[in-house]
Amino acid sequence: MLPRFWRKIKYRYDLVGTKCENCGNYYYPPRNLCPVCRRKSKIREVKLSGRGEVISYSIVHEAPEDLKAEKPYVIALIRLDEGPLVTSQLVCEPEEVKIGMRVRKAFRKYGEDGEAGIIYYGTKFVLDEV
């Protein structure tokens, strides 16, 4: 799984998405083909602002094996200011999260492949003090 992970490092660590210059839509996760413009797509990579708003969320009690230690944790759908919706964990107490609250990206650990394995990092979101 290692190559599968590091191929995506740029996009995960820095929230790099894509923009279609033809229609102006932003995509995260990045897409190489715009579903609106298809063959007329003009895709380029863009670093997203990493700020947005919580659209919906869930507090996960039944977690997969590698996330057991984290539970209960908050998973959310976040509308980035550029438009795309992102599935990400929110680093906060379950009681703090509300629909509509402002959040911003943060570089965080996601998990590891056992004690001797690699550690996975990526973007999570934290509450944004306005």
Place this chain on the structure above:
Amino acid sequence: MRKVAVIGVGQSNFGELWDASFRDIVLSAGIEALEDAGLEGREIEAMYVGNMSGGRYLAQEHIAALIADYAGLAELHIPSTRVEAADASGGLALRQAYMAVASGVHDIVIAAGAEKVTDVGSEAAMEILASAADREWEVFAGATLASLYAMIARLHMEKFGTRPEDLAMVSVKNHKNATLNPKAQFRREISLEIALNSPYVAEPLRLFDCAPLSDGAAVVILASEEVAKTYTDTPVYISACCQASDYLALHSRKDLLTMRAVVHAAKQAYKQAGIEAKDIDVAEVHDSFTIAEILAYEDLGFAEKGKGAELIREGVTNLDGDIPVNPSGGLKACGHAVGATGIRQAVEITLQLRGDAGKRQVDAENGLALNVGGTGATAIVTIFTR
């Protein structure tokens, strides 16, 4: 296109079938279907098998040939094909078989669905099911299938005023129906209080909002209209079997509260069958989570968008209501044998239209089955007519 009929149906018990292997389960459903159709076996011309993940649940691939072999059909050398679309795999198998007969390529075709999930632990089984979602961009972030449906549920509550009680009522109804289905996994009633006080899986969804993962298999045998008449006096016709797809990940969809694949497949199916939503007398829908049944009411056109919960509140979808939904007990209480579910739904609707559904029999002329993959990236809507 030729008219296609269901001439035989079979189903294994659904549940934790510790003493039965994958092959045993498939065979029990297959033999029942052959007996039901009155076939010897050599009449079968082709087979389609829905199976989500033999590779990960059993470390066994090449499922289609395996099933044909253990169904005693190896000497016939028929083409046997596995199809996959997560928990919509069964619906896909049904559609492939339907097209094979409708096109005139084959006269008698088997559509099977099968899954054996209990040879891995229940956590591993959930983890495998999560591969129905986007592994790199949803599951990596910590999303489970339950949590994705939970986010839909929370938004539905926020936007339309759907309540946890409404979701619980779906579960209570389906458990009640399952008490009348001898092949169901959970054949006992539950109270609203029990459902509402069960532990959270992914808030706001609780244990009783989530279908179990089950072992099980189901088989339907399809034939052309002309051939069907030589085997049965009570053929049930498939008047439409339509499939649609959508963005794989929930976050890519424009409207989180509409499964557009379901809307598209349903629209095509109603058109092809020449009927409307109001003409449906009974339906089996994909209640992998209770909120999914509410969405199905809306996306199939039984209720306006946002008003799905009214149907459950008013008892419209109860066994004695205007449109009984999930008379079998649905995925929640009959059980969710992943790749078998789409075929199991077809078995139930066929039994209902033939008048062979026993104590859960409803009066129906037109029936509908909705099979959904993952969070809605694949949908198959099939309409059956007496």
